[in-house]
Every structure is written in structure tokens, then in C-alpha cells.
Amino acid sequence: MGITLEKISKSYDGRAVLKNLNLEINQGEFHVLLGPSGGGKTTTLSVMAGLTEQDSGSVSIGGQDVSNLSPDKRRIGFVFQDHALFPHLTVFDNVAYGLRVRRIKGHEMTRKVENYLSKVSIVKEKGKFPHQLSGGQKQRTALARALVIEPEILLMDEPMSSLDAMTKETVRDELKSIQQEIGVTTVYVTHDHNEAVLLGDRVSVLNNGRVEQIESPSELFHHPKTEFVARFIGIKNILKVSLIEINNHEATVRISSNGPDQSVTIRVKKYPIFGKGKEINLCIHPKKIMLKREDEAVDDNLNRIRGKIVKKTNNGNGFMAIVDIGGTTLYAAIPTNFDCKVYENVWVCFAPDAPHPLCGKKCRAAETKRRCLKE
Ligand SMILES: Nc1ncnc2c1ncn2[C@@H]1O[C@H](COP(=O)(O)OP(=O)(O)OP(=O)(O)O)[C@@H](O)[C@H]1O
Ligand SMILES: [Mg+2]
Known part of the structure; x- marks a missing residue:
């Protein structure tokens, strides 16, 4: 399903962070939200997920207005920048968490967890606790945890920012192929324009709470619309x-x-x-x-x-x-x-x-x- 934001506004302490923001993301699309620090990227994801309540405007998933639905009813998987794994649970139990909450148990739960552990190549680590994992392994666990509930929408907030260049490349390639395989609509936040090009079917450039341009990566590079977009992508x-x-x-x-x-x-x-x-x-x-x-x-x-x-x-x-x-x-x-x-x-x-x-x-x-x- 696709996700649509219509005229979303959000202020903190009288300061507008999102300003009448419109965004339409298609079913199955890998969409990258690109923008500088403080531009409102995390706030946008958080409004999509229902973790932050907008002051005005609506969020729809698959054409249905979900503005009044709590986060757990929106069928969204979220991968946070700092992974946010539960420290006292093993990799297996971290991944199983969302299924247990949804009362999926026994053989079906194990089968689903094992399936996603294998998709993100982390089966061998399933008995370990988060403090025993490398950054890349934590990232994979967080991804499996978000995917196992088979969400309609996958939201990822700068998930690679703590990884070294080589691990980033591997995890990024895997992420792209898993996304293509399962076809989940994905919104991925980054401030790295190279990452946007490598991952995105389309890219939105967010500046100061507004979308300045939405385009496929190559069109964005060949036809930037504003000076801000051009400077931000390195022109x-x-x-x-x-x-x-x-x-x-x-x-x-x-x-x-x-x-x-x-x-x-x-x-x-x-x-x-x-x-x-x-x-x-x-x-x-x-x-x-x-x-x-x-x-x-x-x-x-x-x-x-x-x-x-x-x-x-x-x-x-x-x-x-x-x-x-x-x-x-x-x-x-x-x-x-x-x-x-x-x-x-x-x-x-x-x-x-x-x-x-x-x-x-x-x-x-x-x-x-x-x-x-x-x-
Ligand atoms: N809970 C909050 N209370 C007050 N201000 C907030 C809150 N959350 C975000 N802000 C402010 O809103 C603005 C946008 O923040 P946001 O986290 O969405 O930016 P971002 O684009 O994700 O930046 P970064 O790339 O640094 O993560 C910032 O100026 C931030 O200080
Ligand atoms: Mg952020």
C-alpha cells in the first residue's frame, strides 16, 4: 500500500517544523527522504508512524485515513537510527517481540522469525544479546524485527549512519534486494545524497519543513529545481x-x-x-x-x-x-x-x-x- 501525507503541519514551542507538507509515496516504492539536519525528516517519519501527532493535516495508508489510529494499528515497521533493540532480549526474542504482541505463537512464530533472521543473514547470532553484536549485526536485527510483522510500510531513520563504509555497502545492497523481493513500501531517511541515489526509486528533498522537489535520482541530479536542492546534491x-x-x-x-x-x-x-x-x-x-x-x-x-x-x-x-x-x-x-x-x-x-x-x-x-x- 502507498502512504500519503496531506497538508501536514507540526510546531514545537511555536516554531513550525513541518509546514503544510504534502507527500505521496506509491505502493512498493523505495522512497528516500533527503535533507539537512533539522529539516524535519525524523518528524515526518514519526507522524507517518503515529508516534508524533500532527497539529493539522492527514496521513492515509492505502487510501484509508489513519490519522486517528494508534501506531500499533497502522501496520508500520520502524527501524530507528540507534537500532533501539531491547537490551535484555536475545536477537531471536527481539525479532519475535512484535509477533508475540500480536499473539502469534508456537510454530508459526518460530517459522516467521527464522525466515527473517535468514533473510538478513543473522541466524548464527540468534542467541546473542545486543551488547554482543557488531553495529552491522544490530542493524540487521532491527531490520528483521521491523519486517517480521509483515508491515505495509517500512520506515527507516538514517539506519546506516553508525556503520563503517564497507559494512554500509553490504547492508545497503542487502536491504535493497530484500525490499525488492518482498515489495514493502519503504521510506528511508538520510542526509547522504550518494545513499539516496543508490537506494531510491524516488527521492524527496526536504528543506525547512517542506518538500522542495520529488524526483527519480538521476532526474534529480540532471534537473534540480532550486539552488538549495542543487547545492545539497553537491552541485x-x-x-x-x-x-x-x-x-x-x-x-x-x-x-x-x-x-x-x-x-x-x-x-x-x-x-x-x-x-x-x-x-x-x-x-x-x-x-x-x-x-x-x-x-x-x-x-x-x-x-x-x-x-x-x-x-x-x-x-x-x-x-x-x-x-x-x-x-x-x-x-x-x-x-x-x-x-x-x-x-x-x-x-x-x-x-x-x-x-x-x-x-x-x-x-x-x-x-x-x-x-x-x-x-
Ligand atoms: N520533541 C521535540 N521537541 C521540540 N523540538 C523538536 C522535537 N522534535 C524535533 N524538534 C525540532 O524540530 C526540528 C526538526 O527535527 P527533526 O528531528 O525532524 O529533524 P531531522 O531532519 O530528522 O534532523 P537530523 O538529520 O539531525 O536527524 C529541529 O529543529 C528539532 O529541534
Ligand atoms: Mg532525524
Whole structure:
């Protein structure tokens, strides 16, 4: 079954944490709630589960309004960030807990517990207590405990945050395949955009109590809608521009994020999202920026902007230059054969089709041939 939140609001001490939040999650979907700390992710899950009561708005599961149902009547499994295992119960009894509460006993209970212990590969540990388990094993136990009651909806709150990188990868892959196998509708909270891409069928970006964008992971990366979403998923170069002139294939725009005395114009591909007088955000991938020396010739087809290198960083895959172009900074990947120094003056060059608008797919609206170029 799917789960729908309609106009959910929640305040603590007069401070709005969820603001008219709408979210529709489809049956069988692996949905990732992505957002910064304090954005309202845990509160959203907690309202879904009925552990926190919303001030207004409704929660429906499978089309039925469950707003007035207690947590145990909502058929929801919850995996908490800190696992929240019962310390005095063994792995087996932790997993069996929800079944006992539902008065499922004897052979049927054992069969179900063993089945889920085996799905999460923790059968050998079934006699151990939580303090005798590794982080990954605690995580698996918590997952089996949530799944054994065969919930309609599985909610997971940053379940991998305490695991090392290798265990995280293994548990994540297993989680994805178990979810696909049993088809349980899943809502998974994280602030890690890589995790969102690897796990999510769709991703909601939550900011300050509102959903800023809902999209499949690849569309989210290619068509972020707002500057917040773009920055949050790791897009570094964002230029605010306003339209000066448009012709058949190209538009001339002024970089408005530079001060008024720093009038820089560039030519960019013409996108349907452009409108006169409207300020829009363009992003450019650091690899699409070429740095050239001041005395080097630059192809007429390329944009070129005067810049000064203010910093060099190593991002693990190679060096990046941070270039000041007069009030705005851009990241540019430095090719291995380009030796440049901090405070050196350079030309920042890129093709007109390198910048891409932050459009939330609006750029595709008009005609298919006008689709945004993928990065
Ligand atoms: N029980 C509570 N009482 C008062 N304020 C609360 C309570 N629960 C949450 N808040 C506040 O609501 C806001 C959102 O909290 P929430 O836990 O939903 O954020 P989050 O997105 O899960 O953050 P994180 O990534 O740090 O877990 C925070 O400012 C938090 O301080
Ligand atoms: Mg949280």
C-alpha cells in the first residue's frame, strides 16, 4: 500500500517544523527522504508512524485515513537510527517481540522469525544479546524485527549512519534486494545524497519543513529545481543570470551575481525556461570549464571570462581550481597537464551549451527537441 501525507503541519514551542507538507509515496516504492539536519525528516517519519501527532493535516495508508489510529494499528515497521533493540532480549526474542504482541505463537512464530533472521543473514547470532553484536549485526536485527510483522510500510531513520563504509555497502545492497523481493513500501531517511541515489526509486528533498522537489535520482541530479536542492546534491557552480537577448539558437545573458560594476555577459544555449527580466540559475559542471592562460588564444565559439585562481584543492579525483570571476567563484577541474598557481590570472572558458538551468524539468515542457542537455 502507498502512504500519503496531506497538508501536514507540526510546531514545537511555536516554531513550525513541518509546514503544510504534502507527500505521496506509491505502493512498493523505495522512497528516500533527503535533507539537512533539522529539516524535519525524523518528524515526518514519526507522524507517518503515529508516534508524533500532527497539529493539522492527514496521513492515509492505502487510501484509508489513519490519522486517528494508534501506531500499533497502522501496520508500520520502524527501524530507528540507534537500532533501539531491547537490551535484555536475545536477537531471536527481539525479532519475535512484535509477533508475540500480536499473539502469534508456537510454530508459526518460530517459522516467521527464522525466515527473517535468514533473510538478513543473522541466524548464527540468534542467541546473542545486543551488547554482543557488531553495529552491522544490530542493524540487521532491527531490520528483521521491523519486517517480521509483515508491515505495509517500512520506515527507516538514517539506519546506516553508525556503520563503517564497507559494512554500509553490504547492508545497503542487502536491504535493497530484500525490499525488492518482498515489495514493502519503504521510506528511508538520510542526509547522504550518494545513499539516496543508490537506494531510491524516488527521492524527496526536504528543506525547512517542506518538500522542495520529488524526483527519480538521476532526474534529480540532471534537473534540480532550486539552488538549495542543487547545492545539497553537491552541485558546486551556480551562476545567477538575467536575459539580455535571445536569437534562434542562443541567448545572451548577464551574470547578475557579479556586482553591478562587474558586467559580464555570456552566450548560452537557448532554453524554454528563459524569460526577459527573469533571473535564473545556471549550473556548470567543473569538468566543462577550461582554464587558459591570459596570453593563450581562445576559440571564438567559447565563452571566456577573466578570473583569478584563489585556491587549489584536491578532491580525491584530481585538482580543482577555485576561480574568482569578479564577485562569484567557480570550481574548475584542472587537467593534469595544466600547471597553474594560486593568484594567477586566467581565462575561464566554456562552450555555450555547458551551462544548464536549475529548472526541475520545466525546460522540457515545450518541445522534446528543446530538452535540456544531460551533463
Ligand atoms: N520533541 C521535540 N521537541 C521540540 N523540538 C523538536 C522535537 N522534535 C524535533 N524538534 C525540532 O524540530 C526540528 C526538526 O527535527 P527533526 O528531528 O525532524 O529533524 P531531522 O531532519 O530528522 O534532523 P537530523 O538529520 O539531525 O536527524 C529541529 O529543529 C528539532 O529541534
Ligand atoms: Mg532525524
